[in-house]
Amino acid sequence: MTGVHEGQRSTESHPRRAPRRALLTRLLPRRDARTAGERRAPSPARRRLGRLQWRLTLAYTLITLAGVGALSWLVIRTDARSWQSAEYEELHRRAAVAVSLIYYTDAGIQLDGLYDDEATSAGAQVIVLQAHGGRLRRLFTSHGPGTAVEAGAVDRIAHRAMTHDDTVSARARTGAGDPVYLLALPYYQDQSQKTAGAVVVVGDPGKGRAEHRRLVVAVLSGSGLLVLLSAATGYVLSGRSMRPAWEALDAQERLLADAAHELRTPVAVMRGSVDIADTDPGGLHSHLPRLRRATDRMTDVVDNILTRGRLQATDTFRPVPLRLDQLVEQVCEELPVSRHTVTTFLDASVATADPALVRIAVRNLLANALRHGRTPGDPQDRAEVDVMVRGTAVTVADRGAGVDPEELPGLLERFRSEGGGTGIGLSLVREVAAAHGGEVTVRRRPGGGSAFVLALGPLQRSAGHRRAPRPS
Known part of the structure; x- marks a missing residue:
């Protein structure tokens, strides 16, 4: 099916907006500020887990030391008694020979x-x-x-x-x-x-005492090496046994970091709009669109955070057979009215996927294309986006400046954004693709622009034909 979604939004400038933009710029958080946050000292929870790992290692080492120490003491004592017994037997043999020679x-x-x-x-x-x-x-x-x-x-x-x-x-x-x-x-x-x-x-x-001492040195040296080896083994095993706890803590910290980072920008926009409106109460109505966009963005942020939480909790991942073309069509129809153009080319296909996760991934790809895919030289600064469904792959293409395929790994990192975005959308798309056994790729479009391809794994079932075109 082929459909077109169009809308218009005023882009006229106003002389009073320059100081407002300056104020919003000061209120918005800097992108590089997160780097310092990510490099700060470990959290108390991580320090507690680290101390717990060392305690487990110490307990394992002490238990090994007690066992090895008892065994070493038994070996040394047994050798000492055996050596003394052998010495006295030799003395008794000599004495018996001497007695037999006396007459x-x-x-x-x-x-x-x-x-x-x-x-x-x-x-x-x-x-x-x-x-x-x-x-x-x-x-x-x-x-x-x-x-x-x-x-x-x-x-x-x-x-x-x-x-x-x-x-x-x-x-x-x-x-x-x-x-x-x-x-x-x-x-x-x-x-x-x-x-x-x-x-x-x-x-x-x-x-005999010299031989016994050599045995004591060998036993104690071997015991010491065995205790050190057990300590290293205990540290590794305790670390592996605590890996689920580390992963859960890491997931929790990532979720909190995502929430803090994602919500900081829309909250700053809303606060800046309120502060500007406070200085000009008569112009409050003009700030309502900005507040509405900020609330919409916060809604997207909450959806992304909830989606990341679902991806981290594997028991909530529920793939079912679904019509991928219909789901993508619904996402496109839910786009707000804007000056941009979205054209869909949908083949009827069925894939096994989690509909909520796929919906978020497609929506993030569309948001990225509408934000960064504006056609160069367009006086209205519009974006022309093509959305295609072929099998279990969803392609979102734009006519923007384009992205080199070599830059894709960097763009899929958390908090990586070239401007205007939250820095989590594409990384979330990558996680959704990985959860479905697929991947995200990008290629340059002939004539300019980029095409992001979300592959959801092998095709489950295909209708074998393209749906008849109808208005979306």
Whole structure:
């Protein structure tokens, strides 16, 4: 269908309007003022979310630290006990070998086998003590690395082994204060099988302690790295878990910023008109058109803000099969009477879309074309706009100065306007197209002007013919 929408509006200038325009210019907000607002410090809500993320990270790290710390303590303690047990087993082996090499003859105790055996000639120090007159005397001391144990420690452990008739182990210290291990094993007289003395083995834990220390360093280093890794992982996971909250907060802040930015201009126009009318009460009637335009603009602003809220709340997005050509025709018929010309070329087509969102998007494209698509050189400063529906695409073309396709991403940003607009209309069109799985493109028209194309995705159903032309 082809239709034409026309109207006339007076464009005569008045000498008294110059100071009024100057006053309105001072009252209108500057476009670049929003930049400073967008760069200000984070809001309290964002700071609270940030602190919550750090608290979650700290809690995750502390839990990991407790678990890793307990596991590390268990590993270190188990290794220490295992190492000490291995040391005492080695001492017991040497003591048992030494006891097996002690024997008696008619000449008395014989120790000649102790001098050549590996168990008593290398490694730990082996001492053989014999009970004599209620005292202990040393009969043999191995030639291995000697250890100056504190006075009386060897005699005490040997006496305990003989008294209990069993293996006895203990710890002692050298004269320099270094720890040593002691193990005493009693031996018996061959004929009487009475306890005749004890073999004491002195072990140096230095080698095993060095290995244990290396294990402790490795465990603690690995635990520290694991805790750091868990902290980083906790920070990332807490950030991902809080992503819906961040997105909701960002959507709320964008909605509030849109409301503040969009309403600032029409409110300033209304206030300026009221202030001017206050200085000239007799000319109040002449300001009513400006106030009416400001209220109409505020109505559009509210619709845009509500639409953005619907786009951010995905559960309210309800696409249904609709006649796209009829919807576009209704939007064109709802345009207010003006000096501009709107021509429609509509193919009958059905698309699956949200009618309220598509209506807002088409209306914003028309508003953009009527605002910036004025024909250069036209004495009445009119805009000639062509609206076409082909399949699931709506094209709004004008004869203005034109837009380069490379500039489209910048024009679709929020608060980006070349003048006279609110800076949200085209960005809202892009969001509507994205919600329907489509996109917004622009191309130059032959002979001048631009054509914005709103694609709403694949065609659902087409009537296969063009509607008969009739007056819109």
